[in-house]
Amino acid sequence: MEAFLSLLGKVTSIFKRRPAPARSATVGARQAQPTSVPAFLESRRDRSEGVLPRFQTMASDQPYAGGGDKMASFRSRLRQAFTPSHPVADGRMFSGRQALLRTIIGAIENQRLHVVLYGERGIGKTSLLHMLRSAAGDARYLVVYTSCGALSSFDEIFRGAAADIPLLYHSGFAPNESEAERGSSLLDLLPTTQISPRVFGDLCAKLTGTRVLIILDEFDQCESAAFRRDIAELIKTLSDRLGRVQLVLSGVAGDLSDLVEHIPSIRRNIFAQHVEKMSDAEIASIVANGERETTMTFEPTATAFVVAASRGSPYLANLICHHAGHTALNQQRTTVKPADVAHAVEQAVDEFASRVSKPLVARVARIMEGNGSAIAAAARAALAADGTFTLQELVTEQDLDAKRAQQVIQLLVAEGLLREIQNDDTANYRFLDDGLPAFIWMSWARDGLEAIPTAPPSVRKTTSTGASA
Numbered sequence: 001m002e003a004f005l006s007l008l009g010k011v012t013s014i015f016k017r018r019p020a021p022a023r024s025a026t027v028g029a030r031q032a033q034p035t036s037v038p039a040f041l042e043s044r045r046d047r048s049e050g051v052l053p054r055f056q057t058m059a060s061d062q063p064y065a066g067g068g069d070k071m072a073s074f075r076s077r078l079r080q081a082f083t084p085s086h087p088v089a090d091g092r093m094f095s096g097r098q099a100l101l102r103t104i105i106g107a108i109e110n111q112r113l114h115v116v117l118y119g120e121r122g123i124g125k126t127s128l129l130h131m132l133r134s135a136a137g138d139a140r141y142l143v144v145y146t147s148c149g150a151l152s153s154f155d156e157i158f159r160g161a162a163a164d165i166p167l168l169y170h171s172g173f174a175p176n177e178s179e180a181e182r183g184s185s186l187l188d189l190l191p192t193t194q195i196s197p198r199v200f201g202d203l204c205a206k207l208t209g210t211r212v213l214i215i216l217d218e219f220d221q222c223e224s225a226a227f228r229r230d231i232a233e234l235i236k237t238l239s240d241r242l243g244r245v246q247l248v249l250s251g252v253a254g255d256l257s258d259l260v261e262h263i264p265s266i267r268r269n270i271f272a273q274h275v276e277k278m279s280d281a282e283i284a285s286i287v288a289n290g291e292r293e294t295t296m297t298f299e300p301t302a303t304a305f306v307v308a309a310s311r312g313s314p315y316l317a318n319l320i321c322h323h324a325g326h327t328a329l330n331q332q333r334t335t336v337k338p339a340d341v342a343h344a345v346e347q348a349v350d351e352f353a354s355r356v357s358k359p360l361v362a363r364v365a366r367i368m369e370g371n372g373s374a375i376a377a378a379a380r381a382a383l384a385a386d387g388t389f390t391l392q393e394l395v396t397e398q399d400l401d402a403k404r405a406q407q408v409i410q411l412l413v414a415e416g417l418l419r420e421i422q423n424d425d426t427a428n429y430r431f432l433d434d435g436l437p438a439f440i441w442m443s444w445a446r447d448g449l450e451a452i453p454t455a456p457p458s459v460r461k462t463t464s465t466g467a468s469a
């Protein structure tokens with residue numbers, strides 16, 4: 001008991017020695033209370049008075065009832081405008097890529113080709129597909145959108161597609177026949193046994209009065225070679241039979257044959273499109289569209305910082321703008337300044353670091369000393385392509401001299417951060433962890449933001465329809 005009392009005495013004296021905590025304006029009214037109240041009791045009181053963090057927006061997207069944050073409506077608009085964790089689904093927020101979308105529509109409409117979109121992670125493939133889907137819907141195409149998974153099978157995906165195609169478009173059924181009227185679909189005509197590309201293709205050949213786009217996103221996720229082979233066969237069957245069904249495949253890949261197998265047999269039937277990084281003007285239009293939607297303003301230098309730090313990645317642009325906007329609002333400003341962008345980049349670095357293992361982060365930090373710009377160039381090269389790059393690209397596209405490029409590759413390989421992939425006769429390099437290029441580039445961008453030229457690219461606010469705003 002004595003021991004317990006002496007321990008209690010020690011604890012109490014520690015509380016007494018602790019200086020009174022700084023208080024915010026809202027809790028200042030309680031300052032008259034005795035300062036000897038132990039800190040743990042203080043914190044208990046704080047909680048009961050509702051200062052615990054809480055959501056700022058209701059599930060209905062309305063500002064929290066009775067919430068005092070006068071920036072709440074800006075925050076809500078900011079969340080809609082910059083969506084780093086979602087593809088763009090709203091045409092108003094879709095920036096750039098107009099020519100690309102026009103080309104894809106032309107290939108579908110004029111050449112009746114099947115489309116394969118490929119490109120690096122986060123480059124905007126799904127967002128582009130959403131715009132294509134909506135444009136096709138406007139032209140009364142039936143659009144079936146499916147996201148593939150590791151275990152996707154031909155049978156499962158195309159039964160799903162058949163269920164979305166009403167029977168009334170089958171040439172064997174008149175529109176007034178009761179089955180067509182009852183809302184039956186092509187699924188009702190499929191056998192219960194596993195369906196093959198030929199069976200599905202034959203059924204599609206009988207469609208009339210409509211056109212169907214079947215979009216298979218995340219095609220790279222599918223691990224089954226049989227599924228990929230079946231898709232190639234379906235493309236061949238649909239093309240030979242002049243079917244009114246066209247496929248659009250999309251996935252992460254450096255080149256076409258990485259994504260679609262058996263390419264030689266279907267090369268003439270597909271339109272393959274690499275989705276490239278965005279131009280500076282396109283990135284600037286992401287900022288400009290966000291300004292319009294949020295009614296906030298990015299200072300020209302802040303926009304230039306976003307453009308420079310994003311390196312053509314719409315994902316990075318959305319992430320940085322999102323954080324920078326919140327940083328400004330936290331300071332009760334609706335104008336985003338360069339310092340907010342710098343802070344946003346800092347936050348992004350922390351986020352990326354948390355996705356890479358600690359030993360890798362430490363190794364990068366160590367070797368960046370003295371080699372920062374060359375390592376950042378390698379990271380940029382990896383971000384610009386599909387994650388792989390060559391020595392030559394470091395020289396021609398990242399302006400490193402050949403000797404320096406060779407040195408940095410050797411250093412990164414020796415440190416176990418980069419691995420060599422022999423592709424035909426060329427050595428390609430890829431960072432060991434896919435999160436490393438963004439982490440390295442952002443760390444470098446954070447340290448060098450002041451050195452970045454500040455003249456913003458000229459920009460118009462555009463939407464997917466091409467309208468200026």
Ligand SMILES: Nc1ncnc2c1ncn2[C@@H]1O[C@H](COP(=O)(O)OP(=O)(O)OP(=O)(O)O)[C@@H](O)[C@H]1O
Nearest residue numbers: 083084087094095121122123124125126127314315
């Ligand atoms: N045209 C665009 N305008 C504005 N933001 C865009 C555009 N395209 C993509 N983004 C943004 O970039 C990010 C990545 O987009 P998206 O999910 O479409 O890429 P993805 O290539 O499908 O990625 P993944 O390979 O991971 O599936 C998202 O935050 C999205 O909001």
Ligand SMILES: [Mg+2]
Nearest residue numbers: 125126127217
């Ligand atoms: Mg996607």
